[in-house]
């Protein structure tokens with residue numbers, strides 16, 4: 001499998017969960033992969049040494065650091081923005097600083113990283129953002145700030161697809177439903193509630209999301225842009 005031989009891939013937020021599966025998939029397919037992390041240094045270093053990828057500490061809440069990293073990464077063939085956080089609960093009780101940090105990581109960083117990457121991305125370049133099924137459907141309370149941030153990715157993809165399409169760069173969003181990671185463990189307390197919304201009653205695997213990302217990054221998806229790609233066991237159906 002050398003689909004991405006000679007290709008340069010940057011994954012924002014690659015130390016754990018879905019991001020780590022994306023790093024592994026691109027390495028397996030022959031790419032040169034760099035990924036960022038913020039808190040999980042040990043996991044990042046282990047993944048880097050296991051896979052031969054490069055880990056760089058860059059907090060996605062720091063806009064200028066994200067822009068500088070993308071600029072210094074050289075011309076990228078693929079940018080994947082995976083880093084994302086949730087702040088869940090009653091909006092009347094939430095700390096506005098925590099909500100603003102969520103917007104910085106989930107909205108500002110994807111936008112600025114995408115624009116910076118596009119400056120030097122060659123024809124055939126790919127920008128892929130990990131959104132969420134909650135950008136489509138919010139069947140419970142306490143999710144507003146997270147859902148808002150993931151809906152914003154839909155506007156980002158639609159808009160930037162128009163801006164960068166003429167240069168042969170595609171922009172897409174992958175929208176996972178419940179995926180078994182540290183953030184939403186399959187054996188966690190939400191399982192029964194979430195299964196109630198789904199036709200396939202199991203959590204998705206990070207590798208399944210990575211497979212969709214790899215397809216979007218590959219040559220078969222050259223005509224696919226400005227679109228949302230949902231992988232959710234029919235959570236949003």
Ligand code: NDP
Nearest residue numbers: 013015016017018037038039040060083084132178179181
């Ligand atoms: P995890 O919490 O398991 O992992 C998050 C990853 O993002 C880690 O590698 C983490 O690195 C990194 N990250 C978080 N904050 C920052 C930051 N400020 N700067 C740089 N990196 C950061 O999450 P998942 O793997 O579950 O989720 C990944 C993405 O998928 C997110 O955007 C999430 O919203 C989305 N998603 C997940 C779903 C799920 O069910 N799991 C469903 C729908 C969408 P570190 O630990 O080093 O900070």
